Amino acid sequence: MAEKQLISTIKYVAATKPAFFLSEIIPYLDEPLPVHQLFSIISPKLSDMGLMAKKGKGDFEIIRIPPAQPYLMNQEELERQQIFFTKREMPGSLAQSIEKYITKKVGKDWNDPVIIERLRRAIVSQKDDYWKPSHKRSLHYIKGYSVLGYLAYHFPVYLIQTGHLLLMLARDGLLKKSMTILDVGTGPGVVPLAIADFYSRLDDAQATIYSLERSEEHIEAFTYLRDAFVGRSGKVRIKPPTKTDIRLMDGDKLPEKIDLVIFSNVLNELPDATMEVRADIVAQISERLAPDGSILIVEPADEENATRMRSLTVALQKKGLSIYSPCSFIWGSTCTAPRCWSFETAPAIKLSRLMETLAHCEDSYRYVNTDIKYSYAVLRKDGMRKENFRLPAGSKFLRLSKLHLHVGKRINVTGLKMSGELGDARSHVFKLCDGTAKTPVYAVLPSYHITPENDAITSAPYGSILELRNVLVRYNKAHDAYNLLVSRNTKVDPVIS
Ligand SMILES: C[S@@+](CC[C@H](N)C(=O)[O-])C[C@H]1O[C@@H](n2cnc3c(N)ncnc32)[C@H](O)[C@@H]1O
Structure with a gap:
């Protein structure tokens, strides 16, 4: 049959x-x-x-199957989260657990000058490796100090960054009262620990977290931090990570009906993997996703990693997944993500005591990592989208794919603000997208042109849909991009969908 x-x-x-x-x-x-x-x-x-x-x-x-009810935060839960994000620092007990782990691993106090110097060297060599062309990188985390350097330098930012992403998922109604979560390439458990921390400010939500990781050193750090910070019982149960290479993994060993799969800063660490291989890894794992589950992919905001991530989401659409956010296809078109450098930002975090100690030297900037900038996508199997706004047929706005016909002219467009600040205090630059462009488009606002009528371009949150009326189209040959000049005569308004 x-x-x-x-x-x-x-x-x-x-x-x-x-x-x-x-x-x-x-x-x-x-x-x-x-x-x-x-x-x-x-x-x-x-x-x-x-x-x-x-x-x-x-x-x-x-x-x-009726969809699971979203976990909606009440006012008190929201306030607790807001207090946490206003502090902009790791929970004190987690910061101390990291210091204790370093002390335990090296057999000397974490703040011994010799240890601090070794941590500095580990951080510098990890950064040097990161900025090599991707095929020449060797981020294997085999040596103990590479993981200790990660704990000192990357962990605090990624922990709070994950908190921001969880807040976004909660606000979008994508968290459920009881969830099965899988964290792929968990490292020292940044994502599971961030989830445990975030859930500690919720009244009534539970999660069971599974994770995959190939590095023994990371798994050792993960286990120590989990036992010190979360324990083995409670409303968030963090299972021991499964040691595996995600390129060779046996999909049958994954939990079933996963509500949320997270790939945080891991896919860019598969240097020899083509886009197709990366898409296959995500698609294979998505077979275990609950029908109303979500996949969250997060990558660093630098141009190479952010643009690759966006191309990956296009490849994943061809494999049957759909983009829930941040993209929105307001003309109902399909997008090919042409050189799409799109990222979100959040307020910089405060220095941990460990980072402060590391920075107590010449060239202190080398050891300070506080900026939160990340590129993300949420994907679904059920076709659900965050934003269903569509421009009605016959709208009096120009599609961004038609800009080449209007260079030198003033036009009206509707598009999403798809980046944090790409310019500087003198000239603000933001990426704009309406899902139709084949060439990148930026809104450019010289600071002397800022007025209350056009300031929404700087103040609107990432992903907002904006109407820009009376912008001047310019072609930027050096970058093969279109700039839309926002001047004092331009009106920028958020679209309320
Ligand atoms: C940059 S860390 C990210 C850790 C954590 N997810 C975060 O956001 O901080 C990347 C992690 O992915 C792991 N990883 C890289 N390639 C992997 C592979 N092929 N299989 C399993 N884990 C891998 C690394 O060992 C490392 O722990």
Whole structure:
């Protein structure tokens, strides 16, 4: 029996009505079978299709699994989160656990000058490696000091960055009361620890976190920090990481019905992996995603990593995933992410005591890492999008794909603000996107042109949809990009969808 035909028929009928009887699909099949036989073939596959069956008299009613209720934060929970983000620092007990771990690993006090100097060297060599062309990098975290350097330099920023991303997911209603989460390339457990910390400010949410990691040194640090900061029971249960190389992993060993998969700063560490290989890794893991689950991919904000991440999301759309955020296709078009350097920012964090000690020297800037800038995408299997706003047909706005026909002219456009500040205090620059452009587009606002009417371009949050009226189109040959000059005669308004 063509099982494929049966499954695709069920998918088709389920997409057209909320409930139907299994007997209804028999006429569509080339090889009709009795209902109970059809049921035994499809029952293991139903939940992957987001469906369930109710037994009736001689038939089965097929209905959609009701979506899990989103976990919506109450006012007090929101205030607790806000207090945390206003402090802009790691929880004190976690910072101390990192210091104690360093002391335990090196057999001397963490602040012994010899140890501090070794940490400095580890940080510098890790950074040098990071900035090499990607095929020449060797970020393997085999030596103890590379992980200690990571704890000192990267951990605090990535921990708080993950907190911001969790806040965004919570506000979007993508967290559930009880969740299964998988963190891929967990390192010393930055993401699981950030989740435990974030959940400590929620009243009633629970999570079980699984993770994958190949480096023994990272796993050792992860286990120590988990035991010191979270413990093994409580509302967030962090399972021991599975040691594996994600390029060779056995997908059957992953948990089922994962509500949230996170790839934080890991895909860029697969230097020899082509876009197709990266997309295959994400797609393979997404097979274990719950029908209403989300995938969060986060990468550093530098141009190379951010643009690659955006191209990866295009490749993933071809594999059946859809982009929930931050992109929004306001003309209903499909996007190819041309050289798309898009990233989000958050306020810089305060120095940890460890970082302050490291920075107590000449060239202190080399050991200070406080800026939060990241490129992210949330993907789904169910086609849900954060923003469903579409420009109505006949809108009096120019598509960004048509800018080449209007160079030197003043026009009106609608687009999303898709970057933090790319310019400086004299000239503000932000990436703009409406999902149609084949060439990057930037809004440029010289500071002497700022007025209350156009200031929304600087103050609007990342991902906001904006109307820009009366902008001058310029072609920037050096960067093969279009600049839209926002002047004192330009009006910029947020679109309320
Ligand atoms: C930059 S760290 C990111 C750690 C953590 N996710 C974060 O955001 O801070 C990248 C991690 O991915 C791991 N990793 C890189 N390639 C991997 C692979 N092929 N299989 C499993 N883990 C890998 C590294 O060992 C490292 O712990």
